[in-house]
Amino acid sequence: MNLIVCLDDKNGMMFNKRRQSQDRLLRERVLALVPGKLYMSAYSAKQFGENEKIIVCEDYASVAGENDFCFAEDKEISLENVNQIIIYRWNRHYPADKRFAFDLPARGFTKVSSEDFIGNSHPKITEEIYKR
Amino acid sequence: MAYRRKKKNTAKKVVTTIIALLIALLGAYFIVPEVIPEAPATNIDISNIPAYSGDAYVAINNNVPYFEESDYTTEAYENYSELDSLGRCGVVTACLGKETMPAEDEERGSINNVTPSGWVQKRYDANLVSGGWLYNRCHLIGWQLSAENDNERNLITGTRYFNAGNSEEQGMLLFENMVADYIKETENHVLYRVTPVYEGNNLVASGILMEAYSVEDSGEGICFNVYFYNVQPGITIDYATGESELAK
Numbered sequence: 001m002n003l004i005v006c007l008d009d010k011n012g013m014m015f016n017k018r019r020q021s022q023d024r025l026l027r028e029r030v031l032a033l034v035p036g037k038l039y040m041s042a043y044s045a046k047q048f049g050e051n052e053k054i055i056v057c058e059d060y061a062s063v064a065g066e067n068d069f070c071f072a073e074d075k076e077i078s079l080e081n082v083n084q085i086i087i088y089r090w091n092r093h094y095p096a097d098k099r100f101a102f103d104l105p106a107r108g109f110t111k112v113s114s115e116d117f118i119g120n121s122h123p124k125i126t127e128e129i130y131k132r
Numbered sequence: 133m134a135y136r137r138k139k140k141n142t143a144k145k146v147v148t149t150i151i152a153l154l155i156a157l158l159g160a161y162f163i164v165p166e167v168i169p170e171a172p173a174t175n176i177d178i179s180n181i182p183a184y185s186g187d188a189y190v191a192i193n194n195n196v197p198y199f200e201e202s203d204y205t206t207e208a209y210e211n212y213s214e215l216d217s218l219g220r221c222g223v224v225t226a227c228l229g230k231e232t233m234p235a236e237d238e239e240r241g242s243i244n245n246v247t248p249s250g251w252v253q254k255r256y257d258a259n260l261v262s263g264g265w266l267y268n269r270c271h272l273i274g275w276q277l278s279a280e281n282d283n284e285r286n287l288i289t290g291t292r293y294f295n296a297g298n299s300e301e302q303g304m305l306l307f308e309n310m311v312a313d314y315i316k317e318t319e320n321h322v323l324y325r326v327t328p329v330y331e332g333n334n335l336v337a338s339g340i341l342m343e344a345y346s347v348e349d350s351g352e353g354i355c356f357n358v359y360f361y362n363v364q365p366g367i368t369i370d371y372a373t374g375e376s377e378l379a380k
Contacts, residue, residue, distance in 0.1 A: 016195040016356050021313045094310045095189075095356075121316035 001061070002069040002084040003077070004030060005100055009089075012096025019073055020094040022047055023119035029127070030071065033086070039064045040071040074098075079107055082132070089126040108132050178329050178338060184361040188297055197343035197357040199323055206321045206347050208232050210278055212285035218335060219249040221288050221328050224272045227347070228311065229321040234279035243269050243282045250289040250335030250374030260366045261292050266376055268295040272326040272340065274308035277315075288328050289336050289374055291364035304342065304360055311344055311354055320348040329359075334371040337362050 007013060008020055027048055031038070038053045039060035048054055048071075057063055060070045061078055079085075079102060087100075104111075109130040119125045182190055208231040213222025226232065234240070246269055258264045270290030273280060280286050297303030311322050323345045328337040339362045346354040363369070368379045 015310070016191070018353065018355065020310060022317055024317065090313075092309055092313065093306050094313075095306045095358075121313055 001064045001066060001081045002034075002086065003079070003082045004069060004071045004086045004088070005077070006073070006088045006090065007100050008096065009091065009093045010096060011100045012094055012098070013100055014074065014098040015095040016097065017074065019047075020096060021090050021092065021122070023122050023125065025118070025120045026088055026122075026125055029117065030088075034069045037064070037068045038071060039068060041073065041075055043074045044071050077102075084132070085109060085130040087128045087130070089128065090122055091124045091126060092122070104130055178331060181329075181339070181359050184363050188293065188303055189358045189360045192341065192357045192359050195356050195358070197323070197325070197345050197355065199325070199343065199345055203323055204345075204347050205323075208321065210273065210280070212272075212280075212283060215249075215285060218333060220330060220335065220337075221248070221272060221285055223325065223327045224286060225325045226273055226278065226323075227321050228273075228277050228324050229315060230319055232278050233276065233312065233315065238279060240275050241281045243287060246282050246284045246287050248284070248287050248289045250371070252374035252376070254376050256367065256378070260378075261364060262296070263292060266291060266364060266367060267374075268292055270295045270304070272328065273324060274305070274312075276312045277308055277324070288340075290340075290362050291367070291369070293364045294339075294360055294362045304340070307342060307344070307356065307358065314346065314353050318346075318348070318353060320346050320353065322346050322354050331371065336369060336371040336374050338371060 005013065006019070006021070006026070012020055014020060031051055031053060034053055036053065037055050039055050039057050040048070041058050041060070042056050045054055045056045058075065061081070064070050066083070077100065085104070109132050111128055112131050113129045115127050116124050117127065205227050208227050208229040210226040210232060212224050215221060248269055251267065254266045255264045256266055267289050268291070269287045271280065272286050272288060275281060278286070293303060295303050296305045311324070314320070315322060325343045327341040329339050329341060330337050339360050341357070341359050343357045344354050345351045366379050367376050369376045
């Protein structure tokens with residue numbers, strides 16, 4: 001499974017059950033990156049709108065196949081069946097009470113690429129890809 | 133005749149009493165506020181806020197702001213309270229939108245000309261206070277949200293930690309970042325209220341209550357109610373005056 005998350009400078013994801021930030025161009029990039037199915041919760045699907053790749057599922061981690069992608073925000077994250085992680089960094093510091101608290105090298109992940117791009121409302125978003 | 137004289141005397145007494153009452157009322161209206169400082173209006177009782185225990189802020193009312201439905205509007209505005217007789221800022225309220233934010237090419241100016249109440253600046257070891265100086269002139273509504281630069285009704289004396297946090301902790305700035313980026317992305321509006329909380333006649337606020345609620349999506353994007361402690365770890369502050377010293 002391929003996992004996609006958005007993180008701030010301190011690996012924060014959400015505050016008070018709400019995403020820290022969002023960006024229209026980031027969503028377009030995610031949809032362009034995913035060749036097949038993109039699983040996500042109903043909360044996440046609301047920001048993406050309708051798209052044939054998107055499958056709304058609250059328990060996506062146990063449903064998604066090896067080559068499928070999961071966009072994770074509000075649900076608990078497990079790296080058990082994950083073989084690739086795509087991290088979008090806002091390059092901003094926001095408040096957080098939910099974090100992506102994984103030591104990726106210790107879990108066997110290696111960063112294979114990093115690329116900056118300009119978002120709609122964020123001057124620099126960094127896309128990092130980690131593979132196991 | 134005697135009756136008429138008595139009636140005239142009674143009328144005279146009534147008029148004199150009314151004039152005396154009017155003078156007393158006018159005197160009270162014009163004089164009393166100069167003598168007894170009025171505490172800035174707040175909607176928070178400081179005795180209900182847990183004492184600082186290492187976190188820069190604490191969620192209040194389960195992070196639900198105290199706005200009422202009648203407050204909801206998508207028309208941008210900013211309202212800054214007049215300084216009270218001690219020169220202290222009061223509540224600031226706003227409906228923030230792209231309209232209130234600085235233009236893309238707008239540069240922030242100096243705010244050094246403003247001296248907020250309790251401004252007794254002091255330098256400490258930079259390992260204790262980021263940058264060394266204890267106090268910042270803290271915008272109640274941040275410049276990135278309001279484009280308000282040196283508005284004295286929007287600037288209070290706050291510690292460096294309170295304003296911007298440090299490498300580990302989180303200050304007001306992070307919440308302002310979140311609101312600013314939400315508005316830039318969605319072009320929605322955010323109801324925003326910042327209430328400085330003073331104990332008695334203290335010149336330095338103990339903290340501030342920051343409330344925010346995104347209007348167009350009914351709080352789905354932004355919704356928080358947070359109290360920030362105006363403290364600096366390792367420093368003891370006399371909130372009555374603004375004087376400070378190393379914690380013993």
